[in-house]
Amino acid sequence: MRPILFVTSQLPALAQQRLEALTEVKVVQHASTHPISRPELLAAVSTADGLICVLSNKIDAEVVEAAGPQLRVISTISVGYDHIDLDALRRRGGISLGFTPNVLTDATADTTVLLALMAARRVKQALQTVAAGGGGFSLSTGLGSQFTAKTLGIVGLGRIGCATAARLLPFGISRVVYSGSQPRDDRAGPLNAQFVSFEELLRESDLVCICCPLNERTAGIFNRRAFAIMKPTAILVNTARGAIVNQDDLLEALDKGLIAHAALDVTVPEPLPGDHPLVGHPHCTILPHIGSATEETRNAMSNLAIDNALAGIKGQALKAKVDLD
Numbered sequence: 060m061r062p063i064l065f066v067t068s069q070l071p072a073l074a075q076q077r078l079e080a081l082t083e084v085k086v087v088q089h090a091s092t093h094p095i096s097r098p099e100l101l102a103a104v105s106t107a108d109g110l111i112c113v114l115s116n117k118i119d120a121e122v123v124e125a126a127g128p129q130l131r132v133i134s135t136i137s138v139g140y141d142h143i144d145l146d147a148l149r150r151r152g153g154i155s156l157g158f159t160p161n162v163l164t165d166a167t168a169d170t171t172v173l174l175a176l177m178a179a180r181r182v183k184q185a186l187q188t189v190a191a192g193g194g195g196f197s198l199s200t201g202l203g204s205q206f207t208a209k210t211l212g213i214v215g216l217g218r219i220g221c222a223t224a225a226r227l228l229p230f231g232i233s234r235v236v237y238s239g240s241q242p243r244d245d246r247a248g249p250l251n252a253q254f255v256s257f258e259e260l261l262r263e264s265d266l267v268c269i270c271c272p273l274n275e276r277t278a279g280i281f282n283r284r285a286f287a288i289m290k291p292t293a294i295l296v297n298t299a300r301g302a303i304v305n306q307d308d309l310l311e312a313l314d315k316g317l318i319a320h321a322a323l324d325v326t327v328p329e330p331l332p333g334d335h336p337l338v339g340h341p342h343c344t345i346l347p348h349i350g351s352a353t354e355e356t357r358n359a360m361s362n363l364a365i366d367n368a369l370a371g372i373k374g375q376a377l378k379a380k381v382d383l384d
């Protein structure tokens with residue numbers, strides 16, 4: 060019998076064609092446009108040899124414990140893996156975890172710059188003005204800010220953080236600072252970026268980009284205390300994970316003018332209900348988690364996830380594996 064590869068979502072067209080042409084595994088796919096239900100996910104892991112999942116599939120201890128002894132690999136089509144309980148995988152043993160770093164760096168950094176520019180140039184307000192039939196050249200209204208001679212703060216100088224800084228430097232940024240669990244001299248050198256404490260980054264930066272993973276060190280670090288330290292003219296961009304920002308504290312900060320604008324590709328929950336106060340807030344721009352959403356990148360991510368899954372099922376080394384040790 061061929062091993063079973065269970066896939067929780069439809070893939071983008073090119074990767075989907077490849078998946079359907081696979082002969083070495085039997086592909087079982089959740090085909091509906093609705094997300095897979097919990098019972099379906101639990102049933103899937105009980106029989107599958109490999110699982111390809113996405114970040115909206117919560118792979119918690121219950122799912123890991125429901126896995127049959129044949130399950131050898133979980134391959135997420137994402138660079139983030141905060142939706143997966145690593146301790147449960149360690150306890151269980153024998154399941155490798157694949158993810159999709161590198162291939163989405165450019166697209167996600169592009170989205171970070173997009174949000175930074177949208178916030179700086181007050182694009183939300185401008186689009187609303189046009190939609191209401193207003194607008195036209197005005198010398199004195201709708202004025203934003205620009206990045207020339209400003210300080211950029213990168214929270215988490217990983218691949219995406221570096222690519223974001225590299226994109227923003229040509230806008231005239233005069234100084235790059237970054238915070239994180241440790242200095243990254245190798246990465247910081249070419250950007251002339253300076254390692255600073257989180258507090259210093261908040262205090263000094265005109266534009267703060269969140270590019271770190273969500274984990275126990277980063278959950279909720281953008282809270283009331285952080286917003287009180289930031290400049291009232293500062294822009295906050297989050298293309299990482301919603302839970303790094305305390306949204307109640309953010310709302311309060313925007314209402315009080317503690318920061319100028321927040322531009323978010325990620326929220327808690329996703330999607331945010333349309334009547335959530337951040338959605339209609341004049342100083343908050345929200346995108347629906349499209350950081351990596353290009354044809355090129357989503358196909359590359361899906362292909363890497365297929366490679367990881369096939370390798371895991373065969374007991375071979377994964378191309379991109381999360382180190383569980």
Ligand code: GLV
Nearest residue numbers: 136137138139351
């Ligand atoms: C997207 O958010 C990802 O982690 O790939």
Ligand code: GLV
Nearest residue numbers: 138217218219220
């Ligand atoms: C994610 O890919 C990162 O390292 O920034």
